[in-house]
Amino acid sequence: MTKLIGGAELGGTKCILAVANGPTDILYRTIIDTRESQKTLRDIFTFFNDYELDTIGIGTFGPIVLDSKSRDYGLLISESKKGWEGTNISHEFSRNIKAKVVIDTDVNVAAIGEYYHGSGKGFHTSVYVTVGTGIGGGLMVDGQIHTGNFHLEMGHMRIPNRDNFEGVCKFHGDCWEGLASGPSMEERWGVSASELSEFHPAWDKEAELLAHGIVSIIANYSPDRVILGGGVMNQKQLYAKIRFKVTELWNDYTPLGELSDLIVEPELGNDSGIIGAICLAKSDQ
Numbered sequence: 001m002t003k004l005i006g007g008a009e010l011g012g013t014k015c016i017l018a019v020a021n022g023p024t025d026i027l028y029r030t031i032i033d034t035r036e037s038q039k040t041l042r043d044i045f046t047f048f049n050d051y052e053l054d055t056i057g058i059g060t061f062g063p064i065v066l067d068s069k070s071r072d073y074g075l076l077i078s079e080s081k082k083g084w085e086g087t088n089i090s091h092e093f094s095r096n097i098k099a100k101v102v103i104d105t106d107v108n109v110a111a112i113g114e115y116y117h118g119s120g121k122g123f124h125t126s127v128y129v130t131v132g133t134g135i136g137g138g139l140m141v142d143g144q145i146h147t148g149n150f151h152l153e154m155g156h157m158r159i160p161n162r163d164n165f166e167g168v169c170k171f172h173g174d175c176w177e178g179l180a181s182g183p184s185m186e187e188r189w190g191v192s193a194s195e196l197s198e199f200h201p202a203w204d205k206e207a208e209l210l211a212h213g214i215v216s217i218i219a220n221y222s223p224d225r226v227i228l229g230g231g232v233m234n235q236k237q238l239y240a241k242i243r244f245k246v247t248e249l250w251n252d253y254t255p256l257g258e259l260s261d262l263i264v265e266p267e268l269g270n271d272s273g274i275i276g277a278i279c280l281a282k283s284d285q
Contacts, residue, residue: 007277057281059109111138113276207241
């Protein structure tokens with residue numbers, strides 16, 4: 001009898017946990033708040049230990065060591081989330097759950113989910129960008145997530161900062177994440193993005209900032225699809241604004257085709273990450 005598999009999406013504000021037969025057959029799920037590491041992990045283990053699992057796929061905030069041959073595999077190396085630096089996700093899961101563990105970043109598992117079951121399906125290359133508590137990006141090429149020397153950190157690329165906004169990234173100040181993430185919008189406008197009217201000028205500014213990063217992604221990776229998810233992108237009017245600004249910035253340098261086909265919403269919605277985490281577990285069985 002085939003054992004069940006687990007998926008865990010560890011985000012900056014919440015963790016989504018699931019038990020499944022496969023990516024499209026989720027049996028049980030729950031959501032918990034992301035708090036201090038040991039309290040959060042205790043709740044995660046309580047959920048998973050009710051089931052007999054073969055493998056758990058984990059997508060987590062980073063930066064994190066993803067070299068499975070390293071003894072530091074699963075180690076969070078910077079305090080992007082307060083109270084988590086130095087936590088080794090692999091060691092913690094292996095000590096507390098009788099299941100194999102495979103780990104990637106939260107945005108990479110979302111990219112995997114969308115590539116196989118969502119807006120990236122049928123394309124050679126797709127990029128998933130999340131815009132929320134932070135900004136991150138995952139690149140899929142012919143069915144494989146791109147890693148290189150370390151996992152990608154698209155959110156920390158540099159974009160123009162024309163109004164000299166200080167930015168909120170504690171490592172780089174005015175990087176893409178520092179200028180265009182949810183917390184940066186709150187710092188710039190004095191209220192959270194969720195409280196802003198859809199007609200507020202903040203959305204034109206946000207579209208401009210996001211478009212600059214997307215143009216860099218297009219120039220560097222030439223993806224078939226750029227999938228934009230995360231809490232900030234719940235403002236659906238942003239997509240048209242971003243496409244308009246990308247067209248302006250790219251200035252017909254090379255053909256991009258229909259921007260509505262290139263820059264798209266995640267077909268899986270808020271489930272991109274958890275479905276991708278289950279894909280990760282399934283591929284390791």
